[in-house]
Amino acid sequence: xxxxxxxxxxxxxxxKNTPIAKDVYRxxxxxxxxxxxxPGQFVNVKLDGFFLRRPISVCDWxxxxxxxxxxLTLIYKVVGKGTDAMSRLKEGAELSVLTGLGHGFDVSASGxxxxxxxxxxxxxxxxxxxKKLVRAGISVDVILGFNTAEDVFxxxxxxxxxxxxxxxxxxxxxxxPEVRVYLxxxxxxxxxxxxxxxxVPKIGECTHYYACGPIPxxxxxxxxxxxxxxxxxxxxxLEERMGCGFGACVGxxxxxxxxxxxxxxxxxxxxxxxxxxx
Amino acid sequence: xxDIRTRLGDWxxxxxxxxxxxxxxxxxxxxxxxxxxILGSFSFKGTTKEPRFGNPTPRIAECTAGMINSVGLANxxxxxxxxxxxxxxxxxxxxxxIANISGFSIDxxxxxxxxxxxxxxxxIIEVNISCPNVHAGGMAFGTSxxxxxxxxxxxxxxxxxxxYMKLSPNxxxxxxxxxxxxxxxxxxxxxxxxxxxxxxxxxxxKPVVANKMGGFSGPAIFPVAVRMVYQxxxxxxxxxxxxxxxxxxxxxxxxxxxxxxxxxxxAMNLTEPGICPKIIGELPGLxxxxxxxxxxxxxxxxxx
Ligand SMILES: Cc1cc2nc3c(=O)[nH]c(=O)nc-3n(C[C@H](O)[C@H](O)[C@H](O)COP(=O)(O)OP(=O)(O)OC[C@H]3O[C@@H](n4cnc5c(N)ncnc54)[C@H](O)[C@@H]3O)c2cc1C
Ligand SMILES: Cc1cc2nc3c(=O)[nH]c(=O)nc-3n(C[C@H](O)[C@H](O)[C@H](O)COP(=O)(O)O)c2cc1C
Ligand code: FES
Numbered sequence: 001x002x003x004x005x006x007x008x009x010x011x012x013x014x015x016k017n018t019p020i021a022k023d024v025y026r027x028x029x030x031x032x033x034x035x036x037x038x039p040g041q042f043v044n045v046k047l048d049g050f051f052l053r054r055p056i057s058v059c060d061w062x063x064x065x066x067x068x069x070x071x072l073t074l075i076y077k078v079v080g081k082g083t084d085a086m087s088r089l090k091e092g093a094e095l096s097v098l099t100g101l102g103h104g105f106d107v108s109a110s111g112x113x114x115x116x117x118x119x120x121x122x123x124x125x126x127x128x129x130x131k132k133l134v135r136a137g138i139s140v141d142v143i144l145g146f147n148t149a150e151d152v153f154x155x156x157x158x159x160x161x162x163x164x165x166x167x168x169x170x171x172x173x174x175x176x177p178e179v180r181v182y183l184x185x186x187x188x189x190x191x192x193x194x195x196x197x198x199x200v201p202k203i204g205e206c207t208h209y210y211a212c213g214p215i216p217x218x219x220x221x222x223x224x225x226x227x228x229x230x231x232x233x234x235x236x237x238l239e240e241r242m243g244c245g246f247g248a249c250v251g252x253x254x255x256x257x258x259x260x261x262x263x264x265x266x267x268x269x270x271x272x273x274x275x276x277x278x
Numbered sequence: 279x280x281d282i283r284t285r286l287g288d289w290x291x292x293x294x295x296x297x298x299x300x301x302x303x304x305x306x307x308x309x310x311x312x313x314x315x316i317l318g319s320f321s322f323k324g325t326t327k328e329p330r331f332g333n334p335t336p337r338i339a340e341c342t343a344g345m346i347n348s349v350g351l352a353n354x355x356x357x358x359x360x361x362x363x364x365x366x367x368x369x370x371x372x373x374x375x376i377a378n379i380s381g382f383s384i385d386x387x388x389x390x391x392x393x394x395x396x397x398x399x400x401x402i403i404e405v406n407i408s409c410p411n412v413h414a415g416g417m418a419f420g421t422s423x424x425x426x427x428x429x430x431x432x433x434x435x436x437x438x439x440x441x442y443m444k445l446s447p448n449x450x451x452x453x454x455x456x457x458x459x460x461x462x463x464x465x466x467x468x469x470x471x472x473x474x475x476x477x478x479x480x481x482x483x484k485p486v487v488a489n490k491m492g493g494f495s496g497p498a499i500f501p502v503a504v505r506m507v508y509q510x511x512x513x514x515x516x517x518x519x520x521x522x523x524x525x526x527x528x529x530x531x532x533x534x535x536x537x538x539x540x541x542x543x544x545a546m547n548l549t550e551p552g553i554c555p556k557i558i559g560e561l562p563g564l565x566x567x568x569x570x571x572x573x574x575x576x577x578x579x580x581x582x
Contacts, residue, residue, distance in 0.1 A: 243548045251349055
């Protein structure tokens with residue numbers, strides 16, 4: 001098929017596939033990541049024995065450089081047979097991946113100090129976004145929400161972004177960007193007890209926010225933000241069952257304020273003002 | 279090298295491979311992936327008189343070797359298709375395209391086909407009669423020979439373009455429906471559409487798709503499709519476009535031996551977007567290895 005199909009379909013090699021929380025795995029893959037351009041995009045992974053591909057958000061990526069392949073990090077939770085099969089894949093496994101799918105977060109709209117909110121397995125794309133923002137010298141507030149202590153992942157990695165500036169950013173003579181992480185769990189075992197929305201009042205100022213997580217969380221967050229920071233604009237990453245992931249089947253439609261949109265190509269990231277308007 | 283050109287009536291196609299309606303949009307997504315002009319043709323997304331959101335989501339479910347969709351004919355409506363999609367389509371696709379038309383009443387079918395009749399670059403009008411007839415308690419047009427014939431006559435009365443009736447497999451006798459369409463003036467038959475199916479989420483104890491049921495397609499339905507194409511070939515003289523579960527060059531040969539003059543590829547485009555170029559690339563070599571000089575020689579070859 002090489003030479004016929006364009007760079008959307010790529011073969012990636014799995015280099016790591018390790019548990020990082022209860023039923024949650026981090027997969028690191030090597031391959032051509034050049035189609036991934038903004039955080040919030042996703043890939044669609046082919047697994048042997050399954051007809052449909054599995055959509056997974058890009059958590060982090062490096063671009064191919066000087067003949068070196070790129071690296072793609074995915075974080076996924078085992079919720080069914082496909083993700084279970086994925087968790088059993090060994091290093092060296094080759095995977096067909098449709099890469100660089102969807103319309104991600106608008107980094108340029110961040111304002112001075114954006115708020116990033118990740119709930120459960122909605123957290124991975126927020127990491128890539130935070131990294132991009134910090135690299136651009138922008139401080140961020142991050143609210144993470146999980147059910148229990150054993151579900152928590154990435155919280156330390158977000159904290160560690162406070163040191164990224166030391167290596168990664170040049171040309172910002174001003175202040176080193178700060179990453180302030182607010183961790184919440186429903187059980188209260190670690191972090192603040194409650195939901196991500198309970199942390200919103202702790203944020204000093206906010207003109208722009210980004211979020212990914214379960215639909216009820218996104219709806220509650222949109223309402224809470226409208227109440228707490230009425231002028232803040234948001235971007236929400238949605239999820240829908242997908243037939244293709246690249247716009248061909250119209251399986252993933254969502255009704256927005258500006259008409260019917262496809263989650264896979266018009267989204268998954270949508271302006272908060274456009275969705276959940278009922 | 280084998281000649282893989284085929285014919286649908288007066289129309290000669292460079293090869294028999296046609297992406298099926300609903301799995302190829304209006305060509306734009308795939309035009310970014312490969313040169314879609316290598317295709318025999320393609321059938322664009324089922325178009326209705328009015329714009330439609332389609333059914334509520336979720337409307338996709340995975341099954342063994344296939345999928346269920348309850349997209350429900352989501353499309354921008356015939357006027358927007360003609361004003362917006364067709365001009366864009368002509369920019370990327372230089373061959374005649376297949377216009378897939380759906381309706382919920384005879385008038386709606388007529389309206390759409392009348393509009394399409396005036397357009398250039400349409401090789402065939404493919405009339406999907408799997409849709410429920412709102413004037414007959416929602417029973418699909420394609421489930422009774424009389425209703426299928428009525429749609430055929432209505433459509434034929436408003437267009438000079440070749441009309442292929444696309445049959446639903448969810449019927450007692452596909453042969454009776456095909457014969458009724460032929461008698462009513464159809465220029466060809468396309469089959470099969472999706473099989474009505476269901477997938478239940480055993481954790482939630484509920485159907486996966488919001489509409490409960492949906493159209494089942496993909497490699498799992500291939501033997502059913504081959505059987506139906508075979509039966510219809512024995513019953514009608516007009517050309518047949520065969521489809522249902524086609525996933526390889528071998529499947530294309532099999533479908534043609536059953537009686538298809540051309541072959542549509544549906545769900546596989548969604549999971550393996552390069553499937554059609556792959557099949558087209560493999561077809562001449564496969565023909566050679568099977569001793570086939572002209573692919574048209576094998577149409578209906580399995581009948582003796
Ligand atoms: C844009 C997008 C990004 C995503 N990013 C991540 C991520 O970074 N990490 C993560 O853990 N999960 C993510 N998901 C959810 C992930 O796709 C599902 O958990 C996964 O497909 C489940 O597969 P399964 O075979 O284990 O489950 P099953 O329930 O056995 O899957 C059956 C079918 O339903 C589909 N499906 C099931 N749950 C979902 C769901 N929540 N969303 C969409 N399709 C679903 C599957 O793809 C498959 O086709 C994302 C989903 C979307 C749409
Ligand atoms: C997502 C999806 C959407 C479809 N939409 C249409 C449609 O709009 N009109 C139509 O006639 N058939 C539609 N079909 C049916 C296909 O064109 C084809 O007849 C059927 O899927 C069998 O082929 P397959 O097994 O290769 O998918 C659709 C199929 C799928 C999977
Ligand atoms: S998943 Fe096919 S169009 Fe979005």
